[in-house]
Amino acid sequence: MRTLIAEDDFASRKFMLKFLSKYGECDPTVDGMEAVDAYLMGLEADMPYDLVCLDIMMPKLDGYQALKAIRDIEDERNIPENKRAKIIMTTALNEGANVNRAFDLGCVAYAGKPIDQAKFENVLRKLELI
């Protein structure tokens, strides 16, 4: 599993990196813009990411924008449903409105911080990523 992590906070980024590295290669990015760039690079190199973890509050491009950008790129390139990256939002904004907004934009899971590792892995299993 190739994972892309977008997280501006150093500690959280480090945590996600350590947590997810055991399942495969993990690339860290520090904001939404860099995440979208990295995602594009992955596509170009024909090594698309299977999982993208997006923080919501990030500089330059926030999580929602990055999520939408990635889905737009996939739409534009006609990438079939099952080949698309699974996107999980990782954020402390847990209000219903935020969660629903993210679901509407096309993420598969929404993980509240601090992240519950067991449940997170559970979801990865359900998504057949691990």
Added chain:
Amino acid sequence: MADDMITEGMLDMFIFETEQGLETLENVGLDSRDAGEFDDDHVNEIFRIMHTIKGASAVMMYQNIATLAHKLEDVFYFIRESKPENIPHAELLDYIFEVSDFINGELEKIKEGSDPDGVADELIANLDTYLKKIQGSAGGGSAKKEEAPPAHAPEEDKPHFYIAPVASEDSHFYSIYITYSPDTDMANIKAYIAVNALKGIAEDILFTPSDIISNPDSASVVLEFGFKIALQTTETADVIMDLINTSSGIDQVEVNECTSDEFLKFCAEAEAGNHPGSSAGEVLLGPIEQPTVRTDAKPKEIPLTEEEEKVSVARKAEKEEEQEKKKLAPKKKKPAKKAETQSFISVNIQKMDLLMDLIGELVIAQSVVLQNPDLKVPGLDLSNFQKAAVQLTKISSELQDAIMAMRMMPLKNTFQKMNRIVYDTSKKLGKDIELEVIGEDTEVDKNIIEHVSDPLMHLIRNSVDHGIESNEKRQEIGKHEKGKIVLAAKNEGGQVWISVSDNGKGLKRDEILEKAKKNGLLGNRSERDLTDKEVFNFITLPGFSTKKQVTEYSGRGVGMDVVVKNIQEVGGVLEIESEEGKGSTMTMKIPLTLAIIDGMIFSVAGTNFVSATNAVSEFIRVDEDQLVIEPDGEEYVMIREICYPLVRLNRFYHMSNSKENLSDGIVIILNHEDRKIAVFADELVGEQEIVVKPIPSYIKKVKGISGCTQLGDGSISLILDIGDLIGK
């Protein structure tokens, strides 16, 4: 109650929606009980509810709930699609209730912050068997229908998952605004030090201007426009204050807590202002019109509040939009609901109680003003004052009515719960009982509802268990009609009456009397003196049960006294009527208002006593020759050929310096339920609205006194508990 434990939006929403769904589910189930089958609407409704619960719990990753809901959904999917005939309805109904109970139990666990870890395997297996059974019976004729595998109920969209944060989330969002004294050097570095100090506690931090390190010019921006920080942290505002104050040159710091939405908005705006090329301070530029007054701290608050206002307006719009979106989805099926929900707001009950208390205080203060001794100067012209006073009194009494009305809730929900209880208990006991509900729209104070629901449950169980005979017994004694319990509520002269009647065997006067005699409850009264009501009232005494066998539901004799205690707590009484062989009726009579009543004030030896005005039937001057003294010292007065027991308050409370001669004072006839008592006092003082306050806990329970109140002149008056006086 669970509010302080759950700070998480998603969870709240899930619990609320699921509870609502389950409530509807139970109601639909009970509705259909008599029909013996589900009609199409019911089936669709249940299917929809289970589908929603399944979806929501899957998102929240409550696997056990989701699986169970899915199973029941399967069953109803099959019923909906294949319309099988002759499905065992009662069995299905039981499963529905079991499912509902299970999910409710799990919800409680979630509310308490633990994991829903119940195992529903058995129930699921039962449902599976049931599904196979109805499939089998329906499948005979139409083999192709069986093909439609119910396990593949329409899955409408891709699954979503919501991973709840580990601990109960208690981080706060703050917007911080720092201004520096105008002569501060390198304000940008100072600002950065503040940010750095906060980083230790921050879960997330954003600030503007954001280029304080890379751009030396930002120092002047910070000086001119102030420095704004958005911070998410678990720490309190005080801690933040302390951390910021470690750096020097700070003129003023403002820390405001905000919601996550505001926070997000603020972050987005801070971002927008920091696009390359634009000045760092642009975010703040808009609202600020006069750069000349920058040095003063005060005007700087204005731009902030203005901006915050803007933010909150924008946020509102956004929220509304989102709500609109949210509503669209479920609206398809239930368009009527929308208007209903929008016109209600929910208010914390504590706030209502506070408001109630304040109004009580207001009523006291009002009487202090209106009856102020300063007004009693002879020759003072008070006509304008009196006019204003009338107006004030009118408004304050309307205010009382309004708050009372606000606290009123229909008994509907409570009564619906009883429906379920009758169903469960009668089923267990194998009795055929129907419940009729009358007046479920009667509104009573929220506080009363809380106190009434337990006793009511008890009375209903009693009726089902002891009141109504078993089916065979009924046949035997020739009672042909079905066992029936009537649950009725109505408003009756400032009281609400809630009654439970059954057409069962009724109470046996003789048996109760015998038992009462054995327990020495009769005292010195003879059997004949006791009215039926008094005899039946014995069953409300602790430990009194004539039932020889204890059943699962009732019969331990701890029931009725608890019922009565609960009712008394809200100032009510329980009345029991019964006819042997025909059934019994238990009526709870509870005053509608608890806190403010009309009171009649009279004094004895300078002490004021109050009694509720509607309990006073008359005042009368009595001559000595109307007094009858029994050999044991008990006194009675004869008034128009009727004999009333007399209580002299002065002797009762051992007060001296009061009138001893009956003809000098006044006798007040007070009634309680249907008994009357004559009370002897020195003089009448007047009538007034009084605010009932409990007797402070450091005073031991005083016989005959139920509370106290403050009068207009500031003095304390004791409220008479007439029932207690009669029973002395």
